[in-house]
Amino acid sequence: xxxxxxxxxxxxxxDASDAPADAASRHPDAIADLIVDAILAGRLSPGQRLGEQxxxxxxxxxxxxxxxxxxxxxxxxxxxxxxxxxxxxVQPSRDEARDAFTARLAIETGLVRTLAAxxxxxxxxxxxxxxxxxxxxxxxxxxxxRSYLLGEFHVCxxxxxxxxxxxEILKDLTARTTLIATLYQSTHDASRSCDEHxxxxxxxxxxxxxxxxxxxxxxxxxxxxxxxxxxGRDPLDTLRSALLPAPRAAxxxxxxxxxxxxxxASTEAAAAPAPAPRRPTEES
Numbered sequence: 272x273x274x275x276x277x278x279x280x281x282x283x284x285x286d287a288s289d290a291p292a293d294a295a296s297r298h299p300d301a302i303a304d305l306i307v308d309a310i311l312a313g314r315l316s317p318g319q320r321l322g323e324q325x326x327x328x329x330x331x332x333x334x335x336x337x338x339x340x341x342x343x344x345x346x347x348x349x350x351x352x353x354x355x356x357x358x359x360x361v362q363p364s365r366d367e368a369r370d371a372f373t374a375r376l377a378i379e380t381g382l383v384r385t386l387a388a389x390x391x392x393x394x395x396x397x398x399x400x401x402x403x404x405x406x407x408x409x410x411x412x413x414x415x416x417r418s419y420l421l422g423e424f425h426v427c428x429x430x431x432x433x434x435x436x437x438x439e440i441l442k443d444l445t446a447r448t449t450l451i452a453t454l455y456q457s458t459h460d461a462s463r464s465c466d467e468h469x470x471x472x473x474x475x476x477x478x479x480x481x482x483x484x485x486x487x488x489x490x491x492x493x494x495x496x497x498x499x500x501x502x503g504r505d506p507l508d509t510l511r512s513a514l515l516p517a518p519r520a521a522x523x524x525x526x527x528x529x530x531x532x533x534x535x536a537s538t539e540a541a542a543a544p545a546p547a548p549r550r551p552t553e554e555s
């Protein structure tokens with residue numbers, strides 16, 4: 272399936288004037304693909320709501336077509352629907368994160384391992400151009416384009432290897448791992464990812480498929496390993512750190528009484544009740 276041109280429309284306000292003018296981009300498949308592209312570029316985050324009417328206004332289509340596009344994305348595991356919340360981008364769990372990287376590892380290493388012959392010159396030139404585009408986006412400090420290109424490299428590799436179906440599968444898997452990296456705070460450096468892509472292409476140009484497979488395995492493993500162990504974090508941690516003072520800080524700073532500081536000291540003392548006289552006890 273031919274991909275429509277990427278559009279920044281999903282990051283813009285839902286205004287009919289921003290809707291893509293091309294009729295092809297208003298097809299449910301094209302709308303679905305633009306949403307996946309926005310996920311790859313980091314413009315849509317895990318759990319983000321996708322309002323049917325907002326998307327209909329944005330693309331200049333009916334809600335029926337939007338619903339059809341979202342239904343296709345749901346079948347691809349990219350969005351979910353909830354009776355109360357409506358449609359929203361998936362939030363992969365810890366187990367789903369592990370499964371997504373395992374699936375990518377199996378597909379991408381197998382793809383390189385089963386290459387019957389060295390890639391032809393146009394395919395190699397396309398991969399090298401893609402890596403050059405990654406470097407340019409990193410140098411410009413363009414996080415959206417950088418994120419998109421780093422993820423799209425793996426789709427490009429499948430296409431250059433002559434596997435159109437695997438390219439479609441990898442696009443969805445790569446988008447899911449982009450969401451995973453967002454959720455679990457991947458610290459894998461973009462420049463390092465780009466360098467690893469360059470190593471894969473260099474091995475393919477040399478016709479060394481075994482080395483290319485090893486590079487793919489190491490690259491995907493590195494990205495997975497750099498997901499911080501925040502997946503099992505207590506969801507109350509953010510609120511706790513914002514609302515509850517650290518014990519040491521609380522002990523060091525006395526709690527300020529409300530209102531009483533507004534009164535003169537003499538008035539406060541006068542307003543305070545006198546201590547009750549102490550009764551004698553048997554012990555005294």
